[in-house]
Amino acid sequence: MLEVGKKAPNFTSVNQNGEKVKLAELTGKNGIVVYFYPRDMTPGCTTEACDFRDNFARLKKFGYNVVGISKDNPKSHTKFIEKQELNFDLISDESGEICEAYGVWREKVFMGRKGMGIVRSSFLLDSSLKIKKIYDSVKVKGHVEEIIKDIQEIQGK
Numbered sequence: 001m002l003e004v005g006k007k008a009p010n011f012t013s014v015n016q017n018g019e020k021v022k023l024a025e026l027t028g029k030n031g032i033v034v035y036f037y038p039r040d041m042t043p044g045c046t047t048e049a050c051d052f053r054d055n056f057a058r059l060k061k062f063g064y065n066v067v068g069i070s071k072d073n074p075k076s077h078t079k080f081i082e083k084q085e086l087n088f089d090l091i092s093d094e095s096g097e098i099c100e101a102y103g104v105w106r107e108k109v110f111m112g113r114k115g116m117g118i119v120r121s122s123f124l125l126d127s128s129l130k131i132k133k134i135y136d137s138v139k140v141k142g143h144v145e146e147i148i149k150d151i152q153e154i155q156g157k
Helices: 045-061 074-084 097-103 143-155
Strands: 012-015 019-022 031-036 065-068 087-094 105-110 113-120 121-126 131-133
Touching: 012 074, 019 087, 031 097, 045 097, 045 131, 045 143, 074 087, 121 143, 131 143
Parallel strands: 031 065, 065 087
Antiparallel strands: 012 019, 012 087, 031 121, 105 113, 121 131
């Protein structure tokens, strides 16, 4: 299990364009928000992605980048980005290795049925990939605002 103060797993995967990317290379001046979501084009995931999109400039102003990760393939990510006009990278984790490393691939209950899936989670990392905050089982509404408040607190603003 990952813990605040520990280093987050770095990874190499592909973005929506099929380009190989490393987490450490995507980090902003002060850090990065890594958020995991279940699936492109679904209502909750769309709301969350659009909230990050709409607040991306604020996060960048604080020196943070954003990256979303799901098990969807790059082609699905490209459609999602185009349809929602997203302004940040989406990473494909088709193998599930990144989800496993971050502990977000877990048993879930949906409509009374149990199954494995991505538990909506976010990680606030500093520029050296040290975990500053873990957001587990995220509720979409107000989540990005909570992250921004935490960044302001970290930066003493």
